[in-house]
Amino acid sequence: MTQAVLRAHDLAHAYPNGTAVFQAVSLDVKAREIVCLLGGSGCGKSTLLRALAGLSKPLRGQVEFLEAPLNEPHPRAALLFQQPSLLPWLDVARNVGFGLNFTHQPTLPREQLQARVATALDAVGLGGQHRLRPAQLSGGMAQRVALARALAREPQLLLADEPFSALDAITRAQMQTLLVELVHRWHTAALLVTHDIDEAILVADRILLMGAPAPGEPAQLLREWTVSIERPREAAPAEVTAMRLDILQALHAQQTLPV
Template identity: 50%
Template sequence: MRAAAPAPFPLDDAPLLDARGLSFAYGPQPVFAGVDLTIGRREIVCLIGASGCGKSTLLRLLAGLAEPGAGEVRLHSEATGNSSGKARAAAASVVFQSPALLPWLTVAGNVAFGLDFACRAKESRTVQAARVNKALAQVGLAGHAAKRPQALSGGMAQRVALARALARDPEIVYLDEPFSALDAVTREAMQDLLVELAHRRQAAALLVTHDIDEALRIGDRVLLLAGHPARIVGEWRPDGRAPRLHRSAALNALREEILDTLAAPAAPRPCIHST
């Protein structure tokens, strides 16, 4: 087993998000148990695993949209100062698999949606408009603010969803397979955009994906959730700055290690690998 690569954030810098001992069940059926994970500032963490293992549920717990049956999620933030779900939700944004745009609103209206929610500090319309314009410019849609969702391509609609998340100026963005329905070229462009925005804004991101190649291409760390009940059974730190070249020898080796670990999810302890 190779030694772990250096962390993508200073070792003396406390993680932005720290989750310990998380468990969750639907009735008597446990989904996952004893899950520990951290997300550092400016870090993109990719969470992979088989369908139905609890990836999306774990994302919802971390984002403050649901509460765990056991364990604690703490967001280390001067803005929140506590670990309540409401505080975590206020400091985060979520991008789902479907853009979920409101058809009766313009692109600008969709991006502004949520800026008036009670969990946010009150802002003037001028400040909110500036947020919307900035977010649209960051995703390359500055000239499309007046369009309706029906006039957008799939890739453009997903960019609007990402702009809506960025307009909240989050400390961390949670993404639940947002690129899975896109064609290969658009998907890669959206991956590049996510990396660029995370580095430019110095915000953290947790991306849930079924695509191992996507995770290895853009993740600073890749976590594998597996087992019954599920837990984190592997961690990988791809070498080099994201976005990385597809199918390099190093990434191919990590991909095989992930597949081997996924085939044997009952490993006695989590494994940490790097290129």
Template identity: 50%
Template sequence: MSEDRQQTVLAARQVALRYAGAERPVLANFSIDIAPGEIVSVLGSSGIGKSSLLRVLAGLHRPDAGVVEVDGVLLEDVHPRLAIAFQNPGLLPWLDLEGNVAFGLDFRRQPHLSASEREKRVDNAIREVGLNHARRLRPAALSGGMAQRAALARCLARQPQVLLLDEPFGALDEVTRTEMQQLMVQVVTDYRTAAVLVTHDIDEALLVSDRVLLLGGTPAGNIGEWRINLPRPREDYVAELGQIRIEIVSTLRKAIRNT
């Protein structure tokens, strides 16, 4: 195991979350350690709490119990080295692509950047996602895949230690989704960031992840974990991935029956 993989950049310890007025917690006793350069996918049935978990990990929602740490420091609010992307790219229609990628870099919680450093970050992020040719276009002129690339570039401009992705490819066509999956893996490799991908797509999780976590139960917790020790690209490992897929589906069905 590399030195990177022995480190922990993001950790959750016995996290629980309850919404106001709810009879029981949404999440309970959830723990995880995530290393730099690692892609972890979170699977689970619809409404189980995957997006709620991601918001807790992002510092957007404080847990009712337990803690989240970034580099061993307690996470109490949004963090400049955590970047989150949703299924909706959330691009501002009055800004061109370059402006959208730069948006937020001068916010109060972001580290101060000189104009040249800010420009360099934006240029590098746009180049990483292959959108140099589109940097002056407004969101209305972008395809769905280009908009998601722009949203990813906006995250990368922050030089995050952790990327948090909430089903960002779910609305894309199959070819574009595959391209975005490959781009995400390349970005993690190039930037040595960690990534947490919430997805409903088991096959997507198997193709891109180093680990797959399965949420289940009431309240939700980690009911299964699989480490995918296969080289990428993985499209030819049909038998190996198929066996893991069967285990995940079986575990999920058993959890639903017992709910």
């Protein structure tokens, strides 16, 4: 059996104001697997991802990363958000290297750090752009820099929260393809949060549907699909359409059962 990189058991979260966001969430992400967490706006995806990243403490339950309890962000679990959050006064290369020598990271010799940055920028197709500043980048390029920054950590898990939803459709499609290619090439696992059914079907090996089992109830994981459509999936539109219909039906039918 493939080893789980990330494992969550019976997670629940409530905000201090008492809002219960989700409960009874158990999941795992195996080595080299791409899992998409799919759900409507406001259902608690970002809250769950923060708990899975060690950024917030769940009310109940446990998160394990690389078979050890996770209580704070781990250097081998890299994060990617909708906004690239680049530092405007640093060039592209320094943005990618930024944070690599922080306390939670093992200290790297200078040459090794530069090599990691160069490799990551090559991987996202920005090999010749080291000296550009964030203000000179398009939205898609800025998100590539953010992806390179995540890769430079040589992560065993990439945790991404709607990383492409601010991009135009064409750039988004390119980034989805790039993400899958890089995750495969770098032997990384990924957990991608998205509200976009098509994105989930194109990218995921497995889709977890998150939502409230009944109106007003905390969200749970409602259903799971293994996506076995051969890649590139753009070449199999009939299978993609069939899966999209299946997911839409599950979303519309309120009788979905918790997994």
